[in-house]
Amino acid sequence: DTGVSQNPRHKITKRGQNVTFRCDPISEHNRLYWYRQTLGQGPEFLTYFQNEAQLEKSRLLSDRFSAERPKGSFSTLEIQRTEQGDSAMYLCASSYSLYEQFFGPGTRLTVL
């Protein structure tokens, strides 16, 4: 039984470049969430998918951010024209029930 996986685990990029992260949820989970966590803070919600439909988006998800979940399986989070303020840990979670969410190990993004 594998948990939520995320790739890459670490990403270093230069300001202005585009980056894409991938999340593979637990196989039977139809709900998928993206969060962002900056140093010294708790995670902040970005977006939520139920199957392939993106049902909820935070105002933190600016026009430079886009998330997809084709076929309701894995999900990708893309950040265009990265800025130094985008440096953070990006966490993916999945769930089957409406209660606990199971988190992956995260992708740490550093924008130079």
Add this chain to the structure above:
Amino acid sequence: AQKITQTQPGMFVQEKEAVTLDCTYDTSDQSYGLFWYKQPSSGEMIFLIYQGSYDEQNATEGRYSLNFQKARKSANLVISASQLGDSAMYFCAMRPLEAGSYQLTFGKGTKLSVIP
């Protein structure tokens, strides 16, 4: 809007002792869920315990229990018989249980250090 407040940036506890991590919340929702997560230095968020706002009994999961006081809007986590492996960041979180929103709102966390 929902808000979680964790007033203890850091806590120390002696191994085998019990410790209480504080959490207060603010919400206008009638039905909501409260969660505690553990985040070790590796970074992964580990679900510990859940309490629904309509649950009359406090939730327990092994060495973890949630001291839920609805009138005071508090949801403190109690860890009994602390172990060295309990050293980590602990986050309190909540979300409305009504349809339409599934996002968790987290506090800033408490860093727990267990002393041998």
